[in-house]
Amino acid sequence: MSYNVPSCVADLGNTGLSNCLDELEHDAMLVWTLESFSFTSEVSAETEADWLTAINAHNAYPMPTFEEIEPTEEDDVEHETSIGLSLFVREGKYGGVGRVRTALCNLANLRTFNSVQGRAFIVTGNGKVYGTSSDGVEFKGFELSKFRVSKLKGTDGSVPRMVEFKYQFKTPSEMGDYAAVPQLTWNPLTQLVGIVDVTVAVDSSAEGLVVLSVTRDCDGEGVEGLVEGDFTILASDGSTDQLPSDDFTNNGDGTYDFVFDDPALGADDYTANLKTPADQTSGGYESEDTDSFTISE
Numbered sequence: 001m002s003y004n005v006p007s008c009v010a011d012l013g014n015t016g017l018s019n020c021l022d023e024l025e026h027d028a029m030l031v032w033t034l035e036s037f038s039f040t041s042e043v044s045a046e047t048e049a050d051w052l053t054a055i056n057a058h059n060a061y062p063m064p065t066f067e068e069i070e071p072t073e074e075d076d077v078e079h080e081t082s083i084g085l086s087l088f089v090r091e092g093k094y095g096g097v098g099r100v101r102t103a104l105c106n107l108a109n110l111r112t113f114n115s116v117q118g119r120a121f122i123v124t125g126n127g128k129v130y131g132t133s134s135d136g137v138e139f140k141g142f143e144l145s146k147f148r149v150s151k152l153k154g155t156d157g158s159v160p161r162m163v164e165f166k167y168q169f170k171t172p173s174e175m176g177d178y179a180a181v182p183q184l185t186w187n188p189l190t191q192l193v194g195i196v197d198v199t200v201a202v203d204s205s206a207e208g209l210v211v212l213s214v215t216r217d218c219d220g221e222g223v224e225g226l227v228e229g230d231f232t233i234l235a236s237d238g239s240t241d242q243l244p245s246d247d248f249t250n251n252g253d254g255t256y257d258f259v260f261d262d263p264a265l266g267a268d269d270y271t272a273n274l275k276t277p278a279d280q281t282s283g284g285y286e287s288e289d290t291d292s293f294t295i296s297e
Contacts, residue, residue, distance in 0.1 A: 022128070022181055023126065023128075024126075024128055024181070025124045025126040026069050026125045027066065027069050027096050027123075027124065028124055028125040029062065029065045029066060029188075030098070030121065030167060031061065031062050031063070031120060031129075031192060032060070032061045032118050032120050032141075032144075033054070033119045033121070033141045034059050034060075034118060035117050035119055037119070038139060038140035039054075039139040041138075041139075042136075042182060044139075045131075045182040046184055046185075048184075048191055051191075052284075053278070055195065055283075055284075056195070056277035056278045056283045057277075057278045058195075061113070062188075063098075063110070064102055064110075066098035066100055066165070067099055067100055067101060067162070068098070068099040068162070069099070070096060070097040070098075070099075071095075072095045072097055073092055073095060074092030074093045074094075074095070076088065076089075076090070076092045077090045077091075092172070093145065093169060093172060094142075094168070094169045094172065094175055095166070095168030096167060097165065097166050097167075098164070098165040099165070101160055101162055102163055103218055103219070105218040106218055107149075107152065107163060110149045111149045113147060113149060114147070114149055116147070117144070118141075119140055119141035120142060120144055120147070120169075122142070123192070127187040128181055128184070129181065129184065130179065130180075131179075131181075131182075132179060132180055133178055134178045142169040142170075142171070142175060144168070144169060144170060145168050146167060147165075147167045148166045149164070149165055150163055150165075150166070151163070195277050195284055195286050196217075196284060196285050197216070197217040197286055198216055198217060199214070199215050199217055200214050200231075200274055200290070201214075201215070201291050202292070203255060205270075205295065207264040207265045207266075208260050208264050208265075209257060209259055209260070210245075210257075210265070210270075211255055211257055212258070212272055213255045213256075214226060214254055214255075214256070214274070222255070223254050225282065226274075226285070227250070227281050227282060228243060228245065228256075228258070229243075229244075229280070229281035230274055230280040230281055230285070231258075232273055233245075233258065233270055234270065235268050235269075236268050236269040236270070238271075242258075245258040245259055246261040246262060247259035247261070265295045267296055267297040268294075268295055269292060269294050270292065270293055270295065271291070271292045273287055274286070274287045
């Protein structure tokens with residue numbers, strides 16, 4: 001072939017149908033991802049731990065589960081000529097408006113995604129993940145052309161106030177020609193949640209015992225269930241970690257005891273915090289600011 005001589009020979013596929021359907025229910029949740037992010041294999045896309053790793057590494061962000069969903073899929077765009085011919089221009093884009101109830105203290109974080117270029121996986125009402133794979137190996141979300149989180153909407157009293165997630169996908173062929181649905185043995189609607197902003201505070205400190213508390217920033221609830229490997233207690237040089245301690249106790253109320261018997265903490269200025277979500281044993285929590293304490297001679 002030479003330039004400007006397109007081939008008009010279609011590579012037609014076979015039309016025999018599968019004996020089963022994918023049974024994809026309504027859009028129930030979006031998992032927003034960085035534009036560059038993908039799972040490198042089908043096995044990885046089916047592995048819950050790999051999804052959690054992506055979330056803790058800030059590559060993937062599960063959005064709240066929709067309480068209402070309104071599909072907004074476009075019609076195909078066609079051009080009607082003056083002699084009555086209908087010419088196909090492009091496929092209509094797939095999109096929707098999902099509505100959720102959320103606290104105002106969460107809203108600012110959700111709105112940081114407005115107009116940021118990214119991709120998104122669709123999680124359906126029956127817990128299936130809908131994405132795209134052009135080569136049958138790499139799995140990624142659909143490219144977004146619109147993603148916007150509204151302010152808190154008004155109400156006439158017949159419905160609760162909600163926040164709207166308006167989204168639209170850019171490339172119909174990613175859905176039409178390269179759709180992919182990994183076969184999961186776990187439910188992403190219950191297992192995938194976003195990282196929670198928390199505050200770590202030093203409740204008390206002595207050379208033999210340090211008590212830390214961890215509370216959620218938005219609602220002030222104590223965070224239970226963390227393990228010692230989630231924390232750091234650093235000396236004034238900023239690198240020497242005093243953990244593990246001689247004894248660690250999860251008090252079950254969002255407070256945690258660290259006992260230093262042999263040796264006790266020396267005289268120094270210390271900082272306490274959680275590790276990054278990617279380095280935590282538990283994962284899923286992030287504290288931007290450290291708290292400090294001093295052990296005197």
